[in-house]
Amino acid sequence: MRGAVIHAPGDIRFETLDDAKILKRTDAVIRTAVTCVCGSDLWPYRGAEPTEQAHPMGHEYVGFVEEVGSEVTSVRPGQFVVGSFATSDNTCANCRNGFQSNCLNREFMSTCQAEYVRIPNAEGTLVATDDIPDEALWPGLLAVSDVMGTGWWAAEAAEVRPGSTAVVVGDGAVGLCAVIAAKEMGAERIIAMSRHASRQKLALEFGATDIVTERGDEGIARIKEMTGGIGADSVLECVGTAQAMRQALHSARPGGSVGFVGVPHEVAVDGQELFFSHVGLRGGPAPVRRYLPDLIDRVLTRRIEPGKVFDLTLPLEQVAEGYQAMDERRAIKTLLKP
Amino acid sequence: MRGAVIHAPGDIRFETLDDAKILKRTDAVIRTAVTCVCGSDLWPYRGAEPTEQAHPMGHEYVGFVEEVGSEVTSVRPGQFVVGSFATSDNTCANCRNGFQSNCLNREFMSTCQAEYVRIPNAEGTLVATDDIPDEALWPGLLAVSDVMGTGWWAAEAAEVRPGSTAVVVGDGAVGLCAVIAAKEMGAERIIAMSRHASRQKLALEFGATDIVTERGDEGIARIKEMTGGIGADSVLECVGTAQAMRQALHSARPGGSVGFVGVPHEVAVDGQELFFSHVGLRGGPAPVRRYLPDLIDRVLTRRIEPGKVFDLTLPLEQVAEGYQAMDERRAIKTLLKP
Missing domain, CATH: 3.40.50.720 (NAD(P)-binding Rossmann-like Domain)
Known part of the structure; x- marks a missing residue:
């Protein structure tokens, strides 16, 4: 599969990566429907945060479930899912208190600007929609996974x-x-x-x-x-x-x-x-998981249209240009299509 | 009248002072029933805050109204009143928002370890009790004016x-x-x-x-x-x-x-x-005025007994010993009786 990798400030490359796969029984793998570049991705891009070694980028995603680990029962292959940039088991004390982004088993997503993504804590992180949403709604649902949340x-x-x-x-x-x-x-x-x-x-x-x-x-x-x-x-x-x-x-x-x-x-x-x-x-980091059912509903019913923050759409392979456009403030936010 | 004056760290004196009197039409003057020493009084006493020139001390009080300015109608001479360490008009935007201790006309009390005290903004600061409370309840009501609030x-x-x-x-x-x-x-x-x-x-x-x-x-x-x-x-x-x-x-x-x-x-x-x-x-400084009616009621009905924090009672003239006992942690809080 292919995805974005940062090598140094200003140096984003679209490369061949190891395929995303199930590593734990609580994982899922999704095929990315759409992903995007976040304002916070610009911190390392601008050198305001160090990049000590090359690594994949991206923490926003919506997609289709490809495969689930043996302990994942809440979503199944083929479903369209929305998640959070911070994964959560949704059962620990912090999750029960409504702070899923401080889950005791939290892992921050960091490989989402790619064709496929491994989602840790899939059971407590992903929310599936009833049907496959109209493609026009994908940007709004993508926004829910981070910026809208x-x-x-x-x-x-x-x-x-x-x-x-x-x-x-x-x-x-x-x-x-x-x-x-x-x-x-x-x-x-x-x-x-x-x-x-x-x-x-x-x-x-x-x-x-x-x-x-x-x-x-x-x-x-x-x-x-x-x-x-x-x-x-x-x-x-x-x-x-x-x-x-x-x-x-x-x-x-x-x-x-x-x-x-x-x-x-x-x-x-x-x-x-x-x-x-x-x-x-x-x-703090937004407890997006808590909001997902409500915000997904607001997007699907077209009550809110956060997808409008995407004013530049590029093929995923042009991810580097997506960063550059945001860095130069030519774009508010770049949507990437695999 | 007589009251406490700090001259330097560790140097509290009980001295003759100018009589408290009405300076503005919104003032009242009260005869102190009981007053006390606050933990925050220890900051200058210990030299942790500078004392650039000698000044009176004390911001906690309950007492009997002696005289009111021409614009004060909510309390009248002879009534027993409880106030706040921060005076308030109780009508400005901050007061209406419940933050009377950030009143646009706020004045912090600072002369209460004395026989008589001038209360600015008396109308919006003082709350009178229906009757003269049992003397055993005065310490609790005094606590309400600061530490309980x-x-x-x-x-x-x-x-x-x-x-x-x-x-x-x-x-x-x-x-x-x-x-x-x-x-x-x-x-x-x-x-x-x-x-x-x-x-x-x-x-x-x-x-x-x-x-x-x-x-x-x-x-x-x-x-x-x-x-x-x-x-x-x-x-x-x-x-x-x-x-x-x-x-x-x-x-x-x-x-x-x-x-x-x-x-x-x-x-x-x-x-x-x-x-x-x-x-x-x-x-922040507690919005005591907002709590006064409720806390006064809880004290008068003996639901709470915050007066128990006073574990040393002294005549007002021994105010210096009151500070010293608190500084040396021999007392939690010193009650002073004029």
């Missing part, structure tokens, strides 16, 4: 409530999906921070009521001005930089909440500053 | 739920009141971290089900061991040091919550560590 988690962690005001920091695919989530959870006002025309347009289409182009202290001042001098009830931080976290913490009102879902890079939070702000802070 | 906030911020497991870090008066709060909110298991026999005893009396004497990594390991390897649902951090915050963050389960109510001193939280823990973090 992560946007949902941002809204949950930021405690978005009906009638509230939410600010979304970050206009990447996760930030845009966070707008969808805030809208679905009933936020009355959704302020998207973005300075890119195509992303602003999509944010508005997804339910944003306002766009703020300012950043840093000016961005904070603008949010305060728009919220009666107080700040927003909920802030969804979808970037992961120190600047974005600062923007988020200072945009929330006293007693408001920040949900942070971008993996933090060199972010430290001052205890005393957080204390006097009364702002609640919660983040 | 702060313990309650710790439990709320740590999202204590019926049936949950709560850990209380810190066995000072706030930590002990946090045990009461966790119990009242229905926590099934309450683990108090303490290595002082008298405080352990009071924690058990207040509802703690377990005592852990270990600290640091051993303390964390012990909590994990007691909670199926996962950690606690809620951790109530009632100290404010970097060590206590570390203990708290590592004692919470994935997806659990830490409420931190000790003013943080040199505490920084690593973004990536918080991220992968899935732990929620919220703190």
Whole structure:
């Protein structure tokens, strides 16, 4: 089979790899329907995370079950399945508490930009659809496996409530999906921070009521001005930089909440500053598995269309171009078709 | 009138001061019924916070209204009142959101270890009892003005739920009141971290089900061991040091919550560590005003007895000895009677 391998920053190659196969009785192997490039894939691509040795890439996937291990009974060959970027047994204490992305048997997916993928913990990770969905819905279901689930988690962690005001920091695919989530959870006002025309347009289409182009202290001042001098009830931080976290913490009102879902890079939070702000802070890898049944349903019924974050579609073999387009911000998110 | 003044670390004097009087139409002046020394008063007493010039001390009080400004209509002379260490107008956006301790007109109380006290924002700060309470209940009501309210906030911020497991870090008066709060909110298991026999005893009396004497990594390991390897649902951090915050963050389960109510001193939280823990973090000065009606009722009906945290009672004029006894850990908390 063939798939993407990173050799060094900026160096993604489409290569022949060992075939994906069952290694444990709890595994499944799927034939990839569609996969994609994630904003977080750009960290190693840009050298912001080290690449010590060449390795496969990708953690987002939907596909057809090819084969299952002997302990997998919840899905069967031929079914169309959606999973999470973090696998889970869905039975341990953390899973039962709703934090499947902190499963005691968690394995992060990392080989999904390929024709076939081995899924560990298949029983507790994969959710099959009743029928094979219309191909037009595949991008939306693919988004559910990571960016839409992560946007949902941002809204949950930021405690978005009906009638509230939410600010979304970050206009990447996760930030845009966070707008969808805030809208679905009933936020009355959704302020998207973005300075890119195509992303602003999509944010508005997804339910944003306002766009703020300012950043840093000016961005904070603008949010305060728009919220009666107080700040927003909920802030969804979808970037992961120190600047974005600062923007988020200072945009929330006293007693408001920040949900942070971008993996933090060199972010430290001052205890005393957080204390006097009364702002609640919660983040982490999204517990996508918990949301799968609900989000799959919202996509299949066309209630939400997170597949629209894919504004570039390429054959899987052109994966390198997919990275480059996102790196150069020519694309929000690249869909890859095997 | 007379009251306590700090001149330098370790140097508290009982002196003649200018009489408390109405300075604004929104003020009241109360005659102190009882007041006390707070754990946070020990920061300047120990030199951990600078004392640049001599100033009065104290922020906890219950008393009798002596006089009110022309705009104060909710309380009248002769009434017994309980307030908060943070004054509030109780009408601004932050107050309406339930964060009266972040009131746009907030003033922190700082002159309460005295015979009379000026209360700014009296209308939105003071709550009068229906009758003059039995003197035996004054210590409990005094506790409500700060430590009991702060313990309650710790439990709320740590999202204590019926049936949950709560850990209380810190066995000072706030930590002990946090045990009461966790119990009242229905926590099934309450683990108090303490290595002082008298405080352990009071924690058990207040509802703690377990005592852990270990600290640091051993303390964390012990909590994990007691909670199926996962950690606690809620951790109530009632100290404010970097060590206590570390203990708290590592004692919470994935997806659990830490409420931190000790003013943080040199505490920084690593973004990536918080991220992968899935732990929620919220703190700040307690919104005591919001809790006053409920907590006053619980004290007056003798449902809770937070006044038991006072294990030393002195005449107000011996305030210096009150500080020293707490500094040397001979007392948990000193009650002062004018």
